Amino acid sequence: MKNYVTKPVRDWMDTAWYRSNICILPDVLIGRWPDDIAAPFPYHTWVVETYLEEQYLERLLEQPVPSCGHALDFENGPDSAVSKTSKYSPAVPIYCLYAPADDERPWLVNVLWPDCLMALIPATCTRSRYSHEFFATRKAAVEFLEFWSGLVPQAQMISLEPSVKEE
Numbered sequence: 243m244k245n246y247v248t249k250p251v252r253d254w255m256d257t258a259w260y261r262s263n264i265c266i267l268p269d270v271l272i273g274r275w276p277d278d279i280a281a282p283f284p285y286h287t288w289v290v291e292t293y294l295e296e297q298y299l300e301r302l303l304e305q306p307v308p309s310c311g312h313a314l315d316f317e318n319g320p321d322s323a324v325s326k327t328s329k330y331s332p333a334v335p336i337y338c339l340y341a342p343a344d345d346e347r348p349w350l351v352n353v354l355w356p357d358c359l360m361a362l363i364p365a366t367c368t369r370s371r372y373s374h375e376f377f378a379t380r381k382a383a384v385e386f387l388e389f390w391s392g393l394v395p396q397a398q399m400i401s402l403e404p405s406v407k408e409e
Contacts, residue, residue: 246279251303251320255286260340260350262402266330267338270352270374271299279314285348285376286316288324289368299323328371332356335397337387341380348376349383 246254255273262269271288275281290296299320307319317325332354340350352374355363360370367373377383380403387399 247309248306250305258343258347289372295324328369337399339383339401341403349380351375351383
């Protein structure tokens with residue numbers, strides 16, 4: 243395993259922004275774990291709600307991650323830029339489809355949960371409010387959204403896909 247403790251995160255983690263143009267929906271930075279790091283998921287996410295958080299996160303990604311024993315301590319490193327509980331609390335769940343920047347990246351469905359459903363949601367929600375799923379294809383992501391729209395009909399479904407220009 244490489245020595246990740248001494249190198250800035252940007253030097254060893256491939257990251258990409260998933261941008262939102264809707265004020266209540268966050269931008270999401272997704273980092274792909276290197277193959278030789280044992281992680282429960284292939285991606286690490288940062289849900290960014292403000293410009294100041296983005297600037298702070300970007301600075302932290304230019305530094306090495308603190309370590310705790312032999313483990314990387316993301317909680318006291320880059321995760322600290324976006325560790326506060328979300329300031330948003332919608333009336334209904336908001337499911338948002340984010341398109342990838344290129345074909346090498348996953349499709350993202352990010353869900354913003356209301357207070358009334360938080361007891362049903364895993365404690366692992368990002369910022370105590372968001373859950374997310376990754377998909378290899380748009381079709382799989384849309385099928386996921388269609389499934390949940392049937393189970394939670396009051397939920398809002400939003401697509402942040404870039405518009406396609408007719409030629």
